[in-house]
Amino acid sequence: MIKLAAVSRTFDGRSGRVEALRGIDLDVAEGEFVAVLGRSGCGKSTLLRMIAGLLPVTEGEITVAGAPITRPRRDIAMLFQRPALLPWRSVLDNVLLPVEIFGWSRSKHRERARELLDLTGLGGFEKRLPHELSGGMQQRVSLCRSLIGEPRVMLMDEPFSALDALTREELSGELQRVHMETKATIVFVTHSIDEAVLLADRVVVLSPRPGRIRDILEVDIPRPRTLGRNAHLAEVARVSAELHELLMERDGPAGTPAASGTGGR
Numbered sequence: 210m211i212k213l214a215a216v217s218r219t220f221d222g223r224s225g226r227v228e229a230l231r232g233i234d235l236d237v238a239e240g241e242f243v244a245v246l247g248r249s250g251c252g253k254s255t256l257l258r259m260i261a262g263l264l265p266v267t268e269g270e271i272t273v274a275g276a277p278i279t280r281p282r283r284d285i286a287m288l289f290q291r292p293a294l295l296p297w298r299s300v301l302d303n304v305l306l307p308v309e310i311f312g313w314s315r316s317k318h319r320e321r322a323r324e325l326l327d328l329t330g331l332g333g334f335e336k337r338l339p340h341e342l343s344g345g346m347q348q349r350v351s352l353c354r355s356l357i358g359e360p361r362v363m364l365m366d367e368p369f370s371a372l373d374a375l376t377r378e379e380l381s382g383e384l385q386r387v388h389m390e391t392k393a394t395i396v397f398v399t400h401s402i403d404e405a406v407l408l409a410d411r412v413v414v415l416s417p418r419p420g421r422i423r424d425i426l427e428v429d430i431p432r433p434r435t436l437g438r439n440a441h442l443a444e445v446a447r448v449s450a451e452l453h454e455l456l457m458e459r460d461g462p463a464g465t466p467a468a469s470g471t472g473g474r
């Protein structure tokens with residue numbers, strides 16, 4: 210569904226050239242839930258923005274459903290860390306915003322908007338304004354808004370990282386329900402091992418400077434998953450420990466393991 214072939218990205222700034230990502234090869238299957246895990250600054254947002262068509266690649270190619278990505282598309286939705294709702298519009302009208310912007314039929318989408326609000330636990334809140342909702346509820350509205358165009362691909366950039374732990378867990382449950390219902394292909398960026406293991410079929414671990422794929426791990430745990438249930442599973446402990454090792458390896462010279470002792474900073 211999503212294919213990255215030898216994708217690189219550099220930025221030329223006033224303070225010189227930053228090589229954000231180098232030689233990324235990745236295939237995400239239709240309906241798959243992939244987490245991209247890495248430390249701050251290793252190129253996760255850059256990767257997602259390129260898949261979304263918001264940022265051109267420096268080298269390589271990205272295709273989604275066989276077509277090269279050159280600009281944003283209706284079938285690819287992006288969800289950011291902050292909900293970015295319009296404060297003067299009701300919950301329902303915020304969810305329906307893309308419908309207006311793109312001139313789709315409002316009557317056709319109103320029913321779907323209500324279904325999505327129900328699915329994410331917001332039934333009964335259609336007429337509220339954003340400031341009347343908690344941060345977690347606002348992010349749910351934002352999730353519904355990104356789903357209203359029935360995207361085949363959802364790109365999520367640390368969407369729960371501004372929320373408290375319990376809200377984050379609730380939203381993770383809802384996201385799993387949404388994924389089962391819509392069968393969308395999801396790329397979910399996070400710096401949290403627990404979140405990656407909770408949500409993903411596969412975890413792509415990025416190493417920093419330049420961002421490269423260090424390893425890809427499968428997470429073979431039955432769904433729906435919760436942190437509570439996960440806590441008892443040996444597979445969770447095994448994958449989490451391995452991810453921890455991969456993340457903690459210090460940046461050696463050009464991607465070699467740090468144990469050589471000659472690299473590091």
Ligand SMILES: Nc1ncnc2c1ncn2[C@@H]1O[C@H](COP(=O)(O)OP(=O)(O)O)[C@@H](O)[C@H]1O
Pocket residue numbers: 220221222227228229247248249250251252253254255256
């Ligand atoms: N527009 C930009 N101009 C210059 N450098 C950038 C720009 N966007 C990102 N970078 C640099 O690219 C690297 C990766 O950034 P980013 O993708 O935001 O990482 P992450 O999301 O993993 O924290 C960082 O070194 C960052 O400073």
Ligand SMILES: [Mg+2]
Pocket residue numbers: 253254255366
């Ligand atoms: Mg980021």
